[in-house]
Amino acid sequence: MKSRLTREDLEFLCSVRGTDINRYGTGIEVHRVDISPEEKEMILDFRADKSRRELEEGEQTPYTKTSVKVQPKPQTNKKNALLEKLAEQYTEEELKALAKGYGLSAPVEYDDRIKVGKVGRHKIGVFTDTHIGSKYTNSQYIIDALKKFEDEGCEFILHAGDVVEGVSSRPGHAFECSHYGFDAQYKEAVRVFGHTDLNIYFVEGNHSAWAKNAVGADMGLHLDQTLGNMHYLGHDMAVMKIGSVDVMLWHGLDGNSYALSYRLQKIIESFQGGTKPNILICGHTHKAIYIFERNVHALSAGCMQFQTPFMRGKKIASHTGYWIIEFEERNGEVLSFTQTFYPLYK
């Protein structure tokens, strides 16, 4: 029977028959040639092999027919090569963070340019994880807290990150937002924090890191430049000087610990000698607790966002509320420290 063969088919057929291809002429791309049913089977196998090879190289062939069973594309070692490249560039901890979908923060450097307050006694409002733009944050509760800080005569306010809810690609996250998108959350944050003249010193957290890492949009920077009383100290962590003592704001990427105090203990334990702050204010886990360890007054500052469906699904409690801390310091030492928690109820 006559069949249409390409030049490549013909080369294959001639190699099987042991004939000279030139007897079919040169420069012709398609040939009509008499072949036996066995030869036709061999040519189909040859085409299937060729298709498979081309698929492996990422190229589709016009010969692929539904009648020809093409093996699924095997895992090439391109992925392994990429993984090896990542492994060379990052530490194990950074790789774990990437695998969990977190971004990587820039290294934190001590910045003692931020000095506020005279040496002596201080009364400061503290809150964190306001998650503005989340359906589970009531902006009015934040405005009420700002008023309470003013009424109580606080010098200023500290905020340990996750100022806004952010925008993530996690399935269903969009349905947890009251304000969706960078601009909507930015405008709502400006409206809310515009209710106070108190200075707010803050870091940002993993929620706003989504936009920062995706497109370089830094919510902290935007709020700092828009509102004269908001002072962005950096992403994730910062150290500032209040009077004569060091105060660290820490958001972090780690998760909840089995025991409430354990996270703070581990953070304090990890400080290299000579780098411990006098006071540590932590966000991120939405837990409220105070401990005093290794001469560090540490506060896990709770949150202003009620439990989300995501947290409920993971059995993570939300300690909603804010704090007012009072302390006396001199010559780099905290002489006394008290803290009052103001819980929020729905």
Ligand SMILES: [Fe+2]
């Ligand atoms: Fe948070």
